[in-house]
Amino acid sequence: MGIIKENVSKDIKAQKAAQIENMSKIDQAFAKYNLEVDEAAVEKAVKRIIDEKVPANNTPEVKKFLYGSVELTSLHTTDTEESILAMIEKVNKQDSLYPGMPHVAAVCVYPVFVNLVRNSLEVDGVEITSVSGSFPSSQSRMEVKVAETQLAVADGATNIDIVLPVGKFLSEDYEGVADDISELKEACGDVPMKVILETCCLGSLSNVKRASILSMYAGADYIKTSTGKEKAGATPEGVYVMCQAIKEYYEQTGVMVGLKPAGGINTPMDAIVLYTIAQEVLGDKWLTNEMFRLGTSRLAQQLIDELNA
Incomplete structure (x- = not known):
């Protein structure tokens, strides 16, 4: 028997x-992964983290860390060379205006402004992030996406943020999605690439998990929540699921992928919540200004105001 x-x-x-x-x-x-996410269980886990863990992180030390993780962003239809230069001037003057503060991790602009930023940014260690690949819709011919990405890198971008082709994903053309991401990663060369999932458009947390895994296998160096151009941005639940995916991917492959919440981060407390979720799910290994980034246009000044209150 x-x-x-x-x-x-x-x-x-x-x-x-x-x-x-x-x-x-x-x-x-x-x-290799459980892609069926129990949304009620995620909500419960997030509530526990917020209730039990967030208060201990509402400290000057965490706020300084968060400031050093900010990708100071200007992605407006009304952006001009003058407005971008004004943003860069704030970064250049930070040491004299706010001694003891870390510098922001990066500035994030449209490709047309990358060369201007490269020629005007005076602070060592601040990355130049460019959105690319027909941001924010990703709805363009692949040749256009590749050319725009290559030009941004040639102009001096040291990080590239692309958007997951959400339409292909929702049509379950996962091979097509992976091919697009891989081709753009090749266009980036050695420059790290973030894939924006646009989580509010994916329909479910299970799809957030699936999109996260797919993006990482296709070559993403970071996964990012949102463009900030759709109906919603980063949510605690979406970030929790993305962190789970990053952790499981690391356990399967040994590859560390970074996290960039963006969109809808309106207050320091919003950022502290997302930081705490990353801390609880991923651990301190991910709590560096390289592996944890925040895409925001308003948070940096709010953090400075709270720290100097």
Whole structure:
């Protein structure tokens, strides 16, 4: 009887192995993860973190860390060379105006302003992030997306933020999504690339998990919540699921992928909540100004105001 059970077990394992071998590479990747997210359980976990852990992080030290993680962003239709230069001037003058504060992690602009930023930014260690790939819709020919990305890198971008092709994702063209991301990653060369999931458009937290895993397998160096151009931005629940995906991907591959919440981060407390979620799910290894970024246009000054109150 024991031999029969052993043979049956071997047959089942062989069948499963054959099934996996016949899957596409994307399906093989998905098979390693539980992509069905219990939304009620996520809400409960987030509520516990907010109630029990956030108060302890409402400190000057955490706020200074958050300031040093900010990607100071200007992505307006009304942006001008003058307005971008005014933003860069604030960064350049920070040491004299706010001694003891870290500098922001990056400035984030449209590709047309990258060369201007490169020539005017005087602070070492501040990255130049450019949105690219037909931001914010990602609805353009691939040749256009690649050319825009290559030009941004040539002009001096040291980070590139692209948008997941949400339409393809919602049509379940996962191979097409992965191909787009991989091609843009190749266009970036050695420059780190963030993939914006536009979580508010994905329909469910299960899709947030799936999009996170797909983006990382396709080459994302960071996953980012939002463009800030849609109906909503970063939510605690979405960030929690993205952190889970990053952790599980790291356990499977040994590759650390960064996190960038963006959009709708309106107060220091919003940022503290997201920081605390990352701390609880990912641990201190991810709590560096390189691995944890915040995309925002207003938070930096609010943090300075609170720290100097």
